[in-house]
Amino acid sequence: MKAAIVIFPGSNRDRDMAVAIRQSFGNYPIIIWHKETEIPKVDLIVIPGGFSYGDHLRSGAISALSPVMRTVEMQARKGVPVLGVCNGFQILTETGILPGILMRNIELKFVCKTIRLKVENSSGIFTAGYTSGQILSLPVAHNDGSYFADNDTLNRLEDRDQVAFRYIRTEGVLFGNPNGSMRDIAGIYNDNKTVLGLMPHPENAIYPFNGKADGQIFFDNLVSSL
Amino acid sequence: MIVDTVITEDVVSRHGLTQEEYKVIINILGRKPNLNELGIFSVMWSEHCSYKSSKRWLKTLETKASHVIQGPGENAGVIDIGGGIAVVFKIESHNHPSFIDPYQGAATGVGGILRDIFTMGARPIANLNALRFGDPQHSKTRHLLSGVVAGIGGYSNCVGVPTVAGEVNFHPSYNDNILVNTMTVGITTTDRIFYSAAAGPGNPVVYVGAKTGRDGIHGATMASKEFDKNSEDSRPTVQVGDPFTEKLLLEACLELMERECIIAIQDMGAAGLTSASLEMADKGSVGIELDLDRVPVRELRMSTYEIMLSESQERMLMIMRWESVDKAQEIFKKWELDFAIIGSVTETGRLVLKKDGTVQCDIPIRRLVGEAPEYNRPYLPILSPSVIAAADVPAPQFSLGEVLVKLISCPDTASRRWIWEQYDHLVMGCTMIKPGEADSGVIRINDTQRCLAVTVDSTPRYCLADPKIGSAQAVVETWRNIIAVGATPLGVTNNLNFGNPQNPTIMGQMVGCIKGMGEACKALDYPIVSGNVSLYNETNGNAILPTPVVGGVGVIDNCSKIVTSALRNVGDTLLALGQPANRKDGWLGSSLYLREIEGREEGAPPPIDFVAEKQAGNLVRNLIAENTISACHDVSDGGLLVSIAEMALVLKVFGVDIVTPEDILVHAWGFGEDQGRYIVATSSPMKVIEAALSASVPAAVVGVVNKSGMLTLNGEIIITVKELSYQYEKWLPGYMSYKN
Numbered sequence: 001m002k003a004a005i006v007i008f009p010g011s012n013r014d015r016d017m018a019v020a021i022r023q024s025f026g027n028y029p030i031i032i033w034h035k036e037t038e039i040p041k042v043d044l045i046v047i048p049g050g051f052s053y054g055d056h057l058r059s060g061a062i063s064a065l066s067p068v069m070r071t072v073e074m075q076a077r078k079g080v081p082v083l084g085v086c087n088g089f090q091i092l093t094e095t096g097i098l099p100g101i102l103m104r105n106i107e108l109k110f111v112c113k114t115i116r117l118k119v120e121n122s123s124g125i126f127t128a129g130y131t132s133g134q135i136l137s138l139p140v141a142h143n144d145g146s147y148f149a150d151n152d153t154l155n156r157l158e159d160r161d162q163v164a165f166r167y168i169r170t171e172g173v174l175f176g177n178p179n180g181s182m183r184d185i186a187g188i189y190n191d192n193k194t195v196l197g198l199m200p201h202p203e204n205a206i207y208p209f210n211g212k213a214d215g216q217i218f219f220d221n222l223v224s225s226l
Numbered sequence: 227m228i229v230d231t232v233i234t235e236d237v238v239s240r241h242g243l244t245q246e247e248y249k250v251i252i253n254i255l256g257r258k259p260n261l262n263e264l265g266i267f268s269v270m271w272s273e274h275c276s277y278k279s280s281k282r283w284l285k286t287l288e289t290k291a292s293h294v295i296q297g298p299g300e301n302a303g304v305i306d307i308g309g310g311i312a313v314v315f316k317i318e319s320h321n322h323p324s325f326i327d328p329y330q331g332a333a334t335g336v337g338g339i340l341r342d343i344f345t346m347g348a349r350p351i352a353n354l355n356a357l358r359f360g361d362p363q364h365s366k367t368r369h370l371l372s373g374v375v376a377g378i379g380g381y382s383n384c385v386g387v388p389t390v391a392g393e394v395n396f397h398p399s400y401n402d403n404i405l406v407n408t409m410t411v412g413i414t415t416t417d418r419i420f421y422s423a424a425a426g427p428g429n430p431v432v433y434v435g436a437k438t439g440r441d442g443i444h445g446a447t448m449a450s451k452e453f454d455k456n457s458e459d460s461r462p463t464v465q466v467g468d469p470f471t472e473k474l475l476l477e478a479c480l481e482l483m484e485r486e487c488i489i490a491i492q493d494m495g496a497a498g499l500t501s502a503s504l505e506m507a508d509k510g511s512v513g514i515e516l517d518l519d520r521v522p523v524r525e526l527r528m529s530t531y532e533i534m535l536s537e538s539q540e541r542m543l544m545i546m547r548w549e550s551v552d553k554a555q556e557i558f559k560k561w562e563l564d565f566a567i568i569g570s571v572t573e574t575g576r577l578v579l580k581k582d583g584t585v586q587c588d589i590p591i592r593r594l595v596g597e598a599p600e601y602n603r604p605y606l607p608i609l610s611p612s613v614i615a616a617a618d619v620p621a622p623q624f625s626l627g628e629v630l631v632k633l634i635s636c637p638d639t640a641s642r643r644w645i646w647e648q649y650d651h652l653v654m655g656c657t658m659i660k661p662g663e664a665d666s667g668v669i670r671i672n673d674t675q676r677c678l679a680v681t682v683d684s685t686p687r688y689c690l691a692d693p694k695i696g697s698a699q700a701v702v703e704t705w706r707n708i709i710a711v712g713a714t715p716l717g718v719t720n721n722l723n724f725g726n727p728q729n730p731t732i733m734g735q736m737v738g739c740i741k742g743m744g745e746a747c748k749a750l751d752y753p754i755v756s757g758n759v760s761l762y763n764e765t766n767g768n769a770i771l772p773t774p775v776v777g778g779v780g781v782i783d784n785c786s787k788i789v790t791s792a793l794r795n796v797g798d799t800l801l802a803l804g805q806p807a808n809r810k811d812g813w814l815g816s817s818l819y820l821r822e823i824e825g826r827e828e829g830a831p832p833p834i835d836f837v838a839e840k841q842a843g844n845l846v847r848n849l850i851a852e853n854t855i856s857a858c859h860d861v862s863d864g865g866l867l868v869s870i871a872e873m874a875l876v877l878k879v880f881g882v883d884i885v886t887p888e889d890i891l892v893h894a895w896g897f898g899e900d901q902g903r904y905i906v907a908t909s910s911p912m913k914v915i916e917a918a919l920s921a922s923v924p925a926a927v928v929g930v931v932n933k934s935g936m937l938t939l940n941g942e943i944i945i946t947v948k949e950l951s952y953q954y955e956k957w958l959p960g961y962m963s964y965k966n
Contacts, residue, residue, distance in 0.1 A: 009562065010470050012386025016655030019672070049653075051384040054470025110379050112650045141383070141650045204652045207670075 001223060003029040003044040006072065008063045013049035013086065013203060020203035021046070024219035034066040043226045044081050045072055047088030049141070049201060059102065059144045060090030069095050081125055081226060082195040086142055089187070089197030098190055098197045099157070100149030105142070106180025112141040116175050117186055117200060120163045124193030127164055129221025135168065136214040138200035145179035145199040147188075154183055162189040165198055231261045241268035242451065247599055254593045262530045262579065262587040267594065269444065269497035269535060270504060273761050276598045279727035280759045283740040291753040293716060295419065301342040301493065302412075303755025304419055305717045307781045311671065312416045313678060314348035317356075317409035317719045317777040319760035323464040324406040325453070328373025332406050333381040334467040337539050339410045340385060341493035344476050345542065347420040347483050348412030351654060352669050353382045355392040355408045356682040356721070356775040360401030362637050362961055367396070370404050372962060378408065379648040384469035385476065388657050389649035390667030391681055396637040402453060402765035407721040407758075409777040411680050413671060420483060422492040424510035424545045424571050429489060431503070431514060431569040432551070434558055435475045435541040437524035438499070441465050442537025452726055453765040471540040471563070478561040479542065487550035494541040500534045502543040503569075504577060508595045510545075516569035518581040530579055530586040545571060605733035610692040614820070614829035616811035616894035622823055626867075626892065627945040629823060630937075631953045633864045633897065634871055636822050640957035641875075663876055664790040665707035665860050668782070677788065679713035679780040685863070686771035688831035691816045693738025694745075695831050697774040699901065701746035702839055704778030706860040709843045710904060712787050712850035713780030718747060720757040720776050725769025727761050735772035736761075743774060749836035752778070789850050791859035792876035793931050798856055799911035800873075800882060800929040802866060803918055804842040804903035807926040810890040812898015818863045819897035831899075838902045838923075845921040846904050854913055861903035867896035869905050870929060871937060871950060878951045881936040884929040884944075892939075907931060 003021050007014050014031070022028045029046065032039055039045060053062035063069070069091070076082045076097055084092040092098040105111055114137055119130040130136075149157070157163050165187035167177040177184045179199070187198025205215030231237065238248045241264055251259055251267050259267065269275060277284065289297035295312055296304035302316035320335025336353065343350045355378055360367050371394075382389050387410070424431075442465035482488060490510065492502045499521070507514040518533050528536075546554060551567065558565040572578070577594075579587035622629045633639060646661035658677055659668035666679040683703045689696030701718065708715040720743060725732040747754055763770045782788060814820050815829025849855045861869045870882055886895055908914050911927060918925035937944045960966045 010384070010473055012384075012473065012653055013655075015672070016653065019655055050386060051470060051473070054384060054468065054473075056470065109376070110383055110648045110650070112383075112652060113647050139652050141652055143383075201652065204655050204657075206655070207658070 001025045001226065002027065002042045003046055004032050004039055004042045005029045005046045005048055006032045006034060006068055008034040008052035008066060010052040010054055011048050011050035013201065016203045017046055017048040020206045020215065020219050023206055023216065024223055032068060034063065034068045037067050037071055039071050039075060044083060044222065045075060047084040047091050049086030049088060052087055052091065060087060060094040063091045064094035073097055076195050079194050083126065084197040085201060085203065086199055089199055090144060092195065092197045097195055098188060099153050100147055102144045103146040103148045104144050105146055110143045111178045112139065113178060114139045115178055115200065116168045117165045118168050120166055121161045123161055124164060124189045124196065125225045126196040126222065128225040129217065138202055138214055139204050140178050140200050142199055145181065147181035147185040149182065157188055164189050164196055233258055233261065233264055241265065242272055243268055247271060250597055254590060254597060262534065263589055265531050265535050266500050266587065266589065269500055270594060271598050275497050275501055277759055278599045278601050279603050279761060280722065280736065281600050282602055283737055287740065287744045287754050288748040289754050291751060294753050294755055295416065297755050298757060300421060301345045303717065303719060304346065305755060306416055307716065310415050312414050312419060313411060313779055314343050314346045314414060315409065315411040315719055315777065315779055316342050316756035317407055317721045317775065318342065318758045319721050319723060320406045320408065321404065321723065321760050321763055324374055325370065325404050327464040328370045329377040330464055330466050332374040332377030334465045334539050335406050335408045336378055336381040337467045337469065337472050338495045339408045340387065340472060341495065343410045343412035344479055345420065345491050345493045347418050348414040349480060350387045350410045350412040351656065352411040352667065352680050353387050353389040353408065354680055354682050354777060355389065356684060357392065357394045358400045358405035358773060359396050360404065361398040362396050364401045368962060374406055375645050375648050381467055381469045383650040385473045386653045388651045388653050390651050390657055390669060391661060393682055394642060394645065395686065397686065397771055399768065399771045402768065403763040403770050405723050405763065405770065405773055407775045409682060409719060411678060411779060418483065420488055420491050422490050422506050422509055424490045424506040424512050424514065426489060427512060427571050427573045429545050429571045430548060430551060430567045431516065431571065432544045432546055432554065433521060433541065433566045433568045434544065435563055436468065436471045436538060437522040437564055438533055438536050438541065439524045439538045440528065440532055440536060443532060443535045452762045465537045465539050467539045474561040474563055475540050475542065478558050478563055482554055482557050485553060487546050487554050488544055489547065490545040492543050494543060496537065498535060498537045504591055504594065506543065506545065507577065507591050513572035513574035513576045513591065514569060515572050515578040518579055520566050520568045522564040522566050530581045534579065603727050603733045604730045605737050606730040608693050608734045608738050610695065610830045611828060612830065614815040616814050616891055616898065619814045619820065619824065619894065622893055626939060630867060630871060630945060631950065632822055633818060633868050634950060635953040635957045637957065638818065639863055639868065641955045642958065643955060644958040644962060658785060658788055659711060659790055663792060665710040666713065668711055668788055670785050675785050677782040677785045679708045679711045679782060681707040682775055682777045683707065684773050684775040686773045687816050687821065687827060689739055689772040689774060691829065691831050693735045693772055694742035695834060696742065697739035698742035698746035698834050699831065700774055700776040701743055701752065702834055702901065703862055704776045705750055705752060705843065706904065708778050708780035709846050710858045710860045712789055712847065713782040714847065715752050715778055715780040718752055718754045718776055718778050720754055720774060722759045723763055723770060723773040723775065724761055725764035732769055739772055739774040746836065750840065787851055789855060789858050790876065791857055791873045793857055793873050793880045793907055794877065795856055795909060796880055796931055796933040798907040798909055798931045799927060800870060800931065801906050801908065801911060801914055802903055802926045802928045803846060803906060803923055804838065805926040806924040808887055809895065810887055811894035812865055813900045814894055814898055817897060817899045819893065832901050834901050841921055842902050842904065842923045845918060845923045846906065849906065849914060849917060854910055855906040855908045857907040859905050861905060865897040865899050866928060873905060874937065874947045875951055875954055878947055879935065881932045881934050881947050882929040883932050884937065884939045885927060886940060
């Protein structure tokens with residue numbers, strides 16, 4: 001089981017991701033600089049969180065033009081699993097590997113908090129270890145996390161079970177849609193459910209003390225489903 | 227600006243220099259300075275850079291201990307925490323710029339302190355901040371608060387360093403002079419610490435990072451003046467930050483530091499290229515010659531004066547060996563940053579600046595530094611006001627529940643969630659205790675079981691009443707905050723914020739505060755390793771409350787031994803350690819209760835007994851290490867009842883059945899602010915009582931955790947935790963959205 005993490009200037013959750021992957025996979029991922037045009041054969045490609053290119057222009061927009069993203073796109077088309085978290089999700093939508101876009105949070109503020117998420121379906125490789133409807137606690141930390149797409153796209157995502165996670169709107173500190181995402185979408189799959197983009201950070205919930213350990217379960221699940 | 231500008235008295239005074247200081251400059255140079263030289267002397271001799279009013283008092287502080295690797299005088303302090311790991315930390319102010327431009331002022335404050343830490347070779351792993359704003363009803367407060375918080379978040383979040391702890395207070399004395407103090411903690415190994423002393427004549431002086439622009443010129447001089455009604459015109463002296471460049475600079479510097487390339491390194495902060503080159507040369511007893519035509523600039527036709535005094539951000543100066551240059555350049559190219567050799571180290575001991583083929587500045591460095599003014603400013607010792615007896619404070623007109631709501635939801639104590647949810651407190655993945663959970667933030671050191679506990683504190687109302695006790699209390703409170711999560715306190719950084727030192731009363735506040743701080747640090751073996759002084763925090767003669775902010779760092783060897791303030795187990799007994807079981811009242815002088823309920827800001831603050839503090843602290847730390855207690859919180863603003871309520875408010879699930887001795891003065895017992903106390907939750911109360919007895923620490927049972935979610939006092943309901951939580955959480959977001 002081997003993973004690669006792609007790093008851009010301004011990525012800042014790459015170490016967190018590497019530590020989480022090592023904890024579950026038992027080995028440290030390969031680190032790929034964004035100017036590379038080749039990615040060795042791996043079981044998982046991860047695009048981590050951060051502020052690549054300082055979010056200049058639009059978050060993820062400049063990184064989407066980096067040489068490595070052509071390779072990621074090709075590998076994704078071949079079926080290599082790709083995970084984009086936070087800025088990684090933004091980059092995946094900016095390249096068009098995933099539909100829609102992540103807009104400025106509805107309150108126009110950065111938001112960092114632990115929230116409750118519902119697993120919408122457990123048919124894709126990243127959610128196979130869960131049961132549909134299962135509830136997780138994971139942190140979010142972003143400025144631009146409000147998922148937006150036109151109604152046709154949203155309907156298609158729902159019809160094809162491509163919505164992986166949704167925020168839960170219920171009373172209480174841990175509940176609620178933190179960014180105004182349409183239809184409370186927190187994470188989506190591509191058509192064949194090999195690419196997942198999500199705003200919450202499983203890599204920041206891997207110790208029992210650090211939020212709940214629901215993040216560790218996320219990576220542990222990958223070991224059996226990949 | 228042209229070099230041959232005539233230096234008149236007016237030019238001198240506009241540079242913030244006195245005529246006496248100007249005479250010394252002429253003496254040092256043996257001639258009149260040109261405008262470049264005057265500008266350089268002006269920033270180096272500004273209060274901000276020279277500490278001319280505070281230096282003689284700062285020298286009295288306790289700065290040494292066996293674990294201190296580097297005390298004050300470098301970019302940051304360094305302590306050895308064992309196992310080959312060194313912790314590098316410092317706090318710094320960005321008060322004046324943040325008032326003029328809250329977003330950029332606060333953002334560049336974070337940028338500056340981050341650079342101080344990674345300049346020393348350490349990777350920053352935690353940010354903290356201590357903020358002071360004016361009266362919430364003042365027309366500017368919302369604007370300043372939202373701008374500062376967004377600026378701090380905007381910068382730290384992007385660089386990717388978690389903001390894990392902080393404090394915020396409001397008081398009308400800060401209406402026109404807010405305080406933004408930011409602290410960074412970093413780690414490195416004890417064999418890889420970088421210093422700023424230049425060495426090796428002939429070695430190249432290398433400039434890296436962002437280009438130099440016309441921003442922030444004379445920022446240090448601005449920060450050394452009182453404000454008046456025209457201060458907003460100084461907006462151009464506020465620097466503009468780019469956290470993305472900072473992140474690249476951080477990674478590039480740390481990558482370079484893994485190779486043996488750097489002889490000396492210094493960030494360009496206040497007074498930019500001027501202070502960086504002068505400090506490096508002075509520390510290494512060498513000279514520096516710079517060719518300013520080689521400095522990367524982002525605007526055309528910048529003069530020597532502008533290049534030397536610009537405070538453009540995200541820049542570093544390094545001395546390296548010629549043979550390392552290619553390797554270093556490659557790294558900076560990878561990170562897409564400027565890299566330029568702009569001069570060399572010389573044997574002359576002089577700062578020589580060349581531009582357009584001519585010498586435009588020639589200053590003997592040792593004399594500029596050595597003969598910098600140092601003042602023994604007159605001061606009035608501040609006498610402690612009289613003690614207010616608890617019995618003389620009337621019982622409240624409201625129910626206990628109403629008083630508790632008022633105290634827990636007043637601007638100084640209400641939940642700060644609105645603020646810290648805008649800070650990424652989780653990035654780097656090592657945050658073990660988040661904001662709002664305990665007295666200190668706790669971060670794990672990657673790849674180890676060890677953690678650092680970090681905190682900042684100051685109680686200005688105590689300092690106003692009695693500077694010596696007040697600042698000692700700030701030290702002691704950080705010490706308790708660190709103990710309360712299970713850590714061993716190791717060192718302190720301080721940020722002394724005061725008004726105009728030429729006013730003997732303000733000077734008296736500063737002298738008193740430094741004395742109190744020194745005594746406390748000495749008594750607790752808690753050395754001060756770095757710090758900053760910010761004076762002239764006053765507008766039209768109205769000074770801020772004396773605000774000596776203390777940042778503390780402690781270490782925990784085993785991350786499974788941490789406790790928070792959260793009440794987790796129904797049936798746990800709450801004990802107040804440091805509280806005599808038969809005590810029937812409490813210290814109300816200068817308390818939150820007196821201010822919020824009685825509307826009085828008066829009376830001597832609570833005294834501090836260092837021996838008792840140490841006994842209680844050691845006891846608590848041992849109890850945590852033995853897993854005897856499940857939660858701990860120190861007693862501070864608002865006394866016992868507010869502390870107990872805060873513990874219930876972390877999880878907002880369980881309540882507490884509070885018990886008291888008989889015949890007490892409820893408001894004094896409940897809200898008195900006697901020092902040296904902790905509330906602990908335990909399932910083995912007898913064990914705790916016995917341990918307290920043998921440690922000579924008084925202990926009182928004050929309650930039992932219940933599952934009803936009620937706070938009760940001797941069987942009578944005070945309020946539900948749900949209602950209290952609603953009030954506690956509602957103030958700040960309501961205030962920021964103009965609902966209250």
